[in-house]
Amino acid sequence: MKKILLVTGGGRGIGAATAVLAAEQGWAVAVGYSRDEASAQAVANRIVDHGGQAMAVQADVGQPEQVLRMFEHIDQHWGPVSGLVNNAGVVDVAARLDEMDWARWRRMFDINVLGSFLCAREAVRRMSTRHGGSGGSIVNLSSAAARLGSPGQYVDYAAAKAAIDALTVGLAKEVGAEGIRVNAVRPGLIETEIHASGGQPDRVRQLVHQVPMQRGGQAQEVAQAVVWLLSDAASYTTMALLDVTGGR
Ligand code: NAP
Numbered sequence: 001m002k003k004i005l006l007v008t009g010g011g012r013g014i015g016a017a018t019a020v021l022a023a024e025q026g027w028a029v030a031v032g033y034s035r036d037e038a039s040a041q042a043v044a045n046r047i048v049d050h051g052g053q054a055m056a057v058q059a060d061v062g063q064p065e066q067v068l069r070m071f072e073h074i075d076q077h078w079g080p081v082s083g084l085v086n087n088a089g090v091v092d093v094a095a096r097l098d099e100m101d102w103a104r105w106r107r108m109f110d111i112n113v114l115g116s117f118l119c120a121r122e123a124v125r126r127m128s129t130r131h132g133g134s135g136g137s138i139v140n141l142s143s144a145a146a147r148l149g150s151p152g153q154y155v156d157y158a159a160a161k162a163a164i165d166a167l168t169v170g171l172a173k174e175v176g177a178e179g180i181r182v183n184a185v186r187p188g189l190i191e192t193e194i195h196a197s198g199g200q201p202d203r204v205r206q207l208v209h210q211v212p213m214q215r216g217g218q219a220q221e222v223a224q225a226v227v228w229l230l231s232d233a234a235s236y237t238t239m240a241l242l243d244v245t246g247g248r
Contacts (some may be wrong), residue, residue, distance in 0.1 A: 004030065028054065067122065091157050093199045139230055182239065184241045
């Protein structure tokens, strides 16, 4: 049996690139999605067509009962996960903090922070030698925003990603002796649909002057870092916050 990996938000963008690359490296991949079933199913089909093992699994990570159901579904079909990529994430429209409202912050933190916390908890319960598991690897998608702060755009998103950095550091220390490595990748400006979802389809081009390498990144370039951190090739790497930003 292949090692089992869950990639939340695996149907599009960085998550899709990660799912495909991880499958090429031998993982059976559960491709998580919230609403876009067609994209997640297309990623799973692509993996299966290339001889890999994959299935699409639905859960809005901001809805705890859906997350628990997703993990149980994977348990029943394949068995316990030994890899988790906490990739599902959202931005919102550009705004100053004094223009934001409570509902926006709830969504931002429910999905980006609590969703990752809950998935991490469920993964640790399955992976940890303390719970009878045989170890595993967790990679969290943070963002360069965690250290840049995203003023005038989304300070709330930046703060949520800073929470992901702290989760990575704390959890890595907590479960380091239980066979689990926990790392984060902090992408910079990556060409995906996330910018359009925040009303700024042209965001990468507008900010590219801030990037020492003078270009946006591709989802595949982030996926390479994520899949390396997941793999045994990174066997002595835990608690890393790996910037994939072209130097930004
Ligand atoms: P994307 O293209 O917008 O894709 C987002 C993915 O997350 C989709 O598959 C979506 O599922 C899923 N998702 C959104 N809300 C969800 C929810 N409530 N529950 C479950 N899944 C949900 O985003 P991306 O650019 O690939 O970003 C992936 C991760 O990298 C995010 O955590 C993001 O914050 C981080 N990141 C991205 C950049 C960048 O420049 N692109 C930079 C730094 C960090 P559906 O397909 O079902 O909608």
